[in-house]
Amino acid sequence: MCLIGIGIVCFLITITHGFARTAGGMVAPADSFPPEPIALGWKIAMIAVVVSALGTGLYFSARRWRSSNLFDRQYRFAPVAQVALRLGGTKSGGSMATIVFVDRAANAESLKIRKPEETPPR
Amino acid sequence: MKCPSCLGTLSTPTPQCPHCKLTLRRLDVKFGAVPRHSSLLTDRTGRLPAREVKTLRDLLRSFNGKFPQSLFSVFLTNQLPGSIWEYTFWMANRGRFGNVHTEAGDNFDLLLGIEVEARSAALVIGYGLERYLDERDLERALAGASGAFSVADFARGIRICVELLTERMKNVVKDLEETAQTAAAKVDPL
Numbered sequence: 001m002c003l004i005g006i007g008i009v010c011f012l013i014t015i016t017h018g019f020a021r022t023a024g025g026m027v028a029p030a031d032s033f034p035p036e037p038i039a040l041g042w043k044i045a046m047i048a049v050v051v052s053a054l055g056t057g058l059y060f061s062a063r064r065w066r067s068s069n070l071f072d073r074q075y076r077f078a079p080v081a082q083v084a085l086r087l088g089g090t091k092s093g094g095s096m097a098t099i100v101f102v103d104r105a106a107n108a109e110s111l112k113i114r115k116p117e118e119t120p121p122r
Numbered sequence: 123m124k125c126p127s128c129l130g131t132l133s134t135p136t137p138q139c140p141h142c143k144l145t146l147r148r149l150d151v152k153f154g155a156v157p158r159h160s161s162l163l164t165d166r167t168g169r170l171p172a173r174e175v176k177t178l179r180d181l182l183r184s185f186n187g188k189f190p191q192s193l194f195s196v197f198l199t200n201q202l203p204g205s206i207w208e209y210t211f212w213m214a215n216r217g218r219f220g221n222v223h224t225e226a227g228d229n230f231d232l233l234l235g236i237e238v239e240a241r242s243a244a245l246v247i248g249y250g251l252e253r254y255l256d257e258r259d260l261e262r263a264l265a266g267a268s269g270a271f272s273v274a275d276f277a278r279g280i281r282i283c284v285e286l287l288t289e290r291m292k293n294v295v296k297d298l299e300e301t302a303q304t305a306a307a308k309v310d311p312l
Contacts, residue, residue, distance in 0.1 A: 063180060068187055075189050075295040080227030083249040084135030086123070088146035091229045092214040093135070094126045096246040097260030098207050101271040 124257075126211035126244070127204075149212040152204050156216050163280075165198045167238045174277035181284055189291060192230040192251070193220035196280055200239050210235030210244040224248070234283060236276060243271065245283070254294045255287075263287045 065071065086093035123132040130141035138145045157166070162182040163175060170178070178196070185194045195217075202209050214233040224231070229248030236243045245260045263286040270279035 066180065066184060068183070070187075072188060074187070075292055077189075077191060077230055077250065077254055077295065078298075080250050080253050083227045083252075085226065085249075086132060086135050086137075087125070087139060087144060087211075088137060089211065089215040090225045091231070092211060092233075092246050092248050093123065093252070094132070094211045094246065095123060095249075095252050095257060095260075096126060096207065096211065096244050097257055097264050098129070098242070098244045099261075099264040099268055099271075100240075100242045101268045102241070 126207040126246075129207065144208075146212065146215055149204070149208055150216070153202075153209065153212055156213070156218075157199075159195075159197060159213075159217055159219070161193065161195060161219050163196045167198050167200050169198060169238055169274070170277055178277060178280055181281060185284055185288055188288065189230070191224075191228075192232060192291075194232045194234070194284060194287070195219040196234045196236070198236045198238060198276060200237060202237060202240075206235050206237040206240065206242045207244045209237075210246045214246045214248070224250075226250075232287065234280065236271070236280075238274075238276070241271070243267075255290065259287070259290050263290070 083093075124130065125132055125139040125141060125144055127144040128139060128142040130139060132139065158164075162179050163170075165175060182194050182196065186192065197210070197213060197217075199206075199209070210233055213235065214231070217233070219233065220231050227250050230250040231248045232251070233246045234243065235246070243264060245264055247255055247260065263283045266286045267279035267283040270276070270282060
């Protein structure tokens with residue numbers, strides 16, 4: 001990523017230095033004219049390209065580092081030597097937790113719909 | 123220990139449930155072929171946005187980085203021929219989530235199954251983790267996620283569940299290490 005950013009900057013510098021624009025809008029080699037200084041807009045654009053390239057690279061690297069647990073320690077368990085298998089399961093014997101959750105979103109929606117009808121008339 | 127079908131208590135290791143006669147083979151007949159699934163996160167309902175899927179896969183990968191023996195897998199599904207408890211137990215044994223050779227006491231995997239329309243979920247652990255986590259730990263993790271599940275925010279619920287279990291498992295290992303260090307210090311005071 002960083003190399004791409006540097007490459008783009010070098011390319012832009014080469015273009016801006018290599019050619020100069022004549023009064024009639026024609027492009028002529030810079031040898032015939034003294035080199036013009038790089039315009040402020042170009043400089044800002046170059047810096048923006050480099051910063052965004054670095055930022056993108058850093059973002060993806062940080063994600064990869066985080067998910068690969070590069071800077072955190074590893075936690076290990078001692079293997080269990082003997083296990084009595086249950087219900088024919090060779091990997092899990094059904095040690096589990098279960099839950100039935102209420103659909104609050106649907107409930108709230110149904111309450112909203114019912115509310116005007118349920119309001120007793122005065 | 124509970125039977126994943128009738129939720130009756132299993133007091134002793136048994137090849138079939140003494141209450142409802144459930145076996146893994148019966149579940150094979152009930153559920154048929156193992157559906158296609160990925161090792162970390164499978165969403166057969168299409169409820170999770172692609173961006174969330176990516177973030178959750180990163181989180182589950184990070185879990186595996188912290189606990190190299192354990193693979194935390196999540197499965198979202200709908201319209202099952204049985205309950206999510208039976209299905210999650212069946213998938214934990216028949217699915218190919220982690221290393222297929224990690225069986226019995228070497229299996230430290232976790233599987234969270236969510237049935238979106240039936241609004242139910244089950245969290246199953248492999249035999250290896252039974253010594254370190256009990257059913258109350260799993261219940262706490264699911265209870266923590268239930269608020270998000272209730273408002274159909276499954277991504278947040280899964281995240282909470284994974285984070286709660288990560289903390290619990292970290293503490294279990296740290297406690298074991300401290301106990302081992304204390305015991306070693308008592309044996310060898312120098």
